[in-house]
Amino acid sequence: MEWFDAERYTIAREIAQRGVAAVYVLAFVTVLRQFRPLLGERGLLPVPSFTERVPWRASPSLFFARYSDRLLVAVGWTGVVVAAALVAGLPQQGPPWLPLLAFGVLWVLYLSVVNVGQTFYGFGWESLLLEAGFLVAFLGSDAVAPPWTVLALLWWLVFRLELGAGLIKWRGDPAWRDLTALYYHHETQPMPGPASRLFHLLPRPLHRVEVAANHVAQLVVPFGLLVPGPVASTAAAIMVVTQLWLVLSGNFAWLNWLTIVLAASAVDDGSWAAVLGLVGVDAAAAASAAADPPAWFVVVVLAVSALCVVLSYWPARNLVSRHQRMNASFNPFHLVNAYGAFGTITRRRTEVVVEGTRDADPEDATWAEYGFRGKPGDVRRLPRQYAPYHLRLDWLMWFLALGSSAQLRWFVPFLAKLLEADRPTLRLLADDPFGGERPRWVRARLYRYRFATPAEHRATGDRWVREDQGLMIDAVDLRRLARGG
Template structure:
């Protein structure tokens, strides 16, 4: 079955599998470290309450059989261990069927987490990881040649990620069409990184070039992924360079890194091995008939499910980051169809004063990633996902985005909940919880070169209004 395997793609498969395992590892560790405060039994949006109202067909998950924080932690840490093993190459040392089961368990565990994660897991890169993880089940291991069909499906996934993002921009905010969106984006993106200030301060003509290059990378280059070599490798290389540019300019969890991993499915593995001076690969192992049948069945399934994202891409009412089934297979993607012109941040403060007044001292809670202290340099966290910080960005855009969870968040600050406080960088009340908590909305902007030199502040902020009046726990 020579037609079935891509003999020159052994290194491409290796890079894809190891890279995907690394992303899985980060995702499971992120879940294990953050879930108790977010969706645990005493979390802001508890899983048991969600499962009591969500139909099983819309949220298939292992947690319908049983839920407890211990069981969730067991699933998350099991996923992390399996991902670490795959990253170390253990899945290549077991029989093919066992390797497929290995990747299938990773996918099922993470699907179970995403489907109970509610708004905390409502990001496009969750679906992207699940769709990539499903395809990885059929990539095989060192005991069989890389299946051409699965590598093609990964290119198709990468095409939808890039082309969908390009289309949503051209159909959305007019600043993408007049090449001015990057006048604002680096400053107003969800979580700026340590270089975002410098990207924002680039000359405006360079911002226009940057925007135009983005359009080429997302609307033209993806078609090259399906061309013969070396064109496909060149297209993949351009995708990788573009994604690394995005990594340098901001924090988007594992979205950019996973896109880089997928791009290697289009790279000529033999040419890559020669470039890095690796020894030639031995003969391609034979392909079991049962494995070929499963790969063909998976390909047919993806082909059928592709109808919905293709129709969405062609629609004037294109939607981004949407799953058309509960298993997050063959989704539609996109990012920043609109760009904020101003940055609004919710600043949360507490006080020990039982009767707040004009002279009350309010102390600010510090978040790990989102802007707060104007003198604190933005940090690089990606591929780690700070879920609370990301949702705080949405809360600054509109209180409607925070209606479900912001009240429970404030309540847990008033209780001094340890799991919630672990999500923060700084708790100004280490000895006892505050008597009152309030939130205020500020307009943030990057400082100028002159302001940075004079004050050492990366941000300048201006109070806009009260976001939440002082709140206290109800006492009997």
């Protein structure tokens, strides 16, 4: 079935299915390690409270029937095991319904997590993983060639992802248009990485070149995906290099790695053969011997493809709109979404520093800081590389520092957990200055942070310079928090 089978994209299918499955492994590990203290029965934003006030049709999830931390663990481990099997390629060795079923399980389970995850799961890469996982389910198994329509939908996904990110920048902050955005971004991004300071200290003319190159990569190169073959393969290679640059310069969870995997789906087997030095070898030889797909598989793939084409109306309209939405889902199933990032650049970095004391009088107390795993705190510490792992609490601390009052819904309960010395909550942190004992008081201060110059770093050993900006929340104890004070 030449009109249906894409025999020249078997390597692309392997990378897409195994790569997306690998990200699912990471996502479910994150669920197991972070979900309960953030959203569990005794979490900061408990799921049972959410499901009481939000109808299922607005946010479909298995947890509407019943939520318990034990059930959450079962969901997490099921996701890890099924995703790991797909990374190993085991379901792909069977009939085409087997990987479809495996990815379907991952999609349903992770959709159930995201749709009750509230602000802790309000990131664009959650929708990206759900959409990618849904699509690669229909790429079939090794028994059949990958379908053209599903590959085209993956390329359409990458096109929307990159072009949407480019347009939201061009239409948004003027710093992107005058090429000055990277004067600030490496320093003010949500979670700098170990090399972010070095990137920030690059000469400003080079920053302007970086921004211009980003515009080319996101506003021009995606159109190359519309020409399958060497042109699309070259466009994908440029995107991969651009994403690796972002991996080096910051911590953006699995966004960059998943984009790399999806971009690789546009590289045909001939291009892979050339890159790997296998010129003259037919990398699709195995596919030529693949059986014709069963009729049910053709019908299902065409029906799903038609559905995605219909759903594409809303993100396509969003791309051409002057009021483009960033990281928007147009349906509760997170299928065919709108993407984008950093339409506005923060010029100054403000950090919320949480402190506690065991002294009785907060007015004359010695305060100690809680240390977070990823967000800046200790001015001497080299930022860690956590991506593609996602530190959800640390990311929300960045949004909190931007002054969003909505973030207080979880932050005030977080302070209460610190006052209780709640062990699951403390395990989310890098350092508890009280060794598991309860503090008497906690408070939150605001600091302005900037990267130290080379001279400042040589003189002090500090990687950050910070300036006290005053109190955000004055000293509170459990009694005051209970009173709403």
